[in-house]
Amino acid sequence: MKLAILVVEDEPEVRDAVVGDLAPFAATVRIEPAEDVADAWEAVGDIDDDGDLLALVLADHRMPGRSGVDMLVEMNTDARTAAARKVLVTGQADQADTIRAVNDAGLDHYIAKPWDPARLQQVVRDQLTDFVLETGIDPLPHLRALDRVRALEALR
Numbered sequence: 001m002k003l004a005i006l007v008v009e010d011e012p013e014v015r016d017a018v019v020g021d022l023a024p025f026a027a028t029v030r031i032e033p034a035e036d037v038a039d040a041w042e043a044v045g046d047i048d049d050d051g052d053l054l055a056l057v058l059a060d061h062r063m064p065g066r067s068g069v070d071m072l073v074e075m076n077t078d079a080r081t082a083a084a085r086k087v088l089v090t091g092q093a094d095q096a097d098t099i100r101a102v103n104d105a106g107l108d109h110y111i112a113k114p115w116d117p118a119r120l121q122q123v124v125r126d127q128l129t130d131f132v133l134e135t136g137i138d139p140l141p142h143l144r145a146l147d148r149v150r151a152l153e154a155l156r
Helices: 012-021 037-049 068-075 095-105 117-135 140-145 148-155
Strands: 003-008 030-034 053-059 085-090 109-112
Touching: 003 012, 003 037, 003 117, 012 030, 012 117, 030 037, 037 053, 037 068, 053 068, 053 117, 068 085, 068 095, 085 095, 085 117, 109 117, 117 140, 117 148, 140 148
Parallel strands: 003 030, 003 053, 053 085, 085 109
Antiparallel strands: none
């Protein structure tokens, strides 16, 4: 079983940049890019079918069709996605959208575009660690992607 990160971003260059910045995690963690909400739900099905576990969703807000916030709110009520950590990566969410994401989608973090790759990696590492500790999964197989100090302390 692998932990999975779902990257939902409609702009190909931005999606590729996020996935590229997640390269240090690729050896340990499954990274699934999606171009819109429908594509994201398809990826959730694939992750689930393969026996992997969705641990983190990095979602853009403004996308054609349904917004990233709408998707995150839906994910909070689906058994396959409810436990996943949720991060909004956007340059365009207004205050009402952000409040809705926090209150109704259980938003765990907010990253503004343009982002600093090192900061994105730190947020991802922290969120994956929180996911593993909160769900009670054995951190050892995923240690390379986690905050080692926190994960090992939890094992003690």
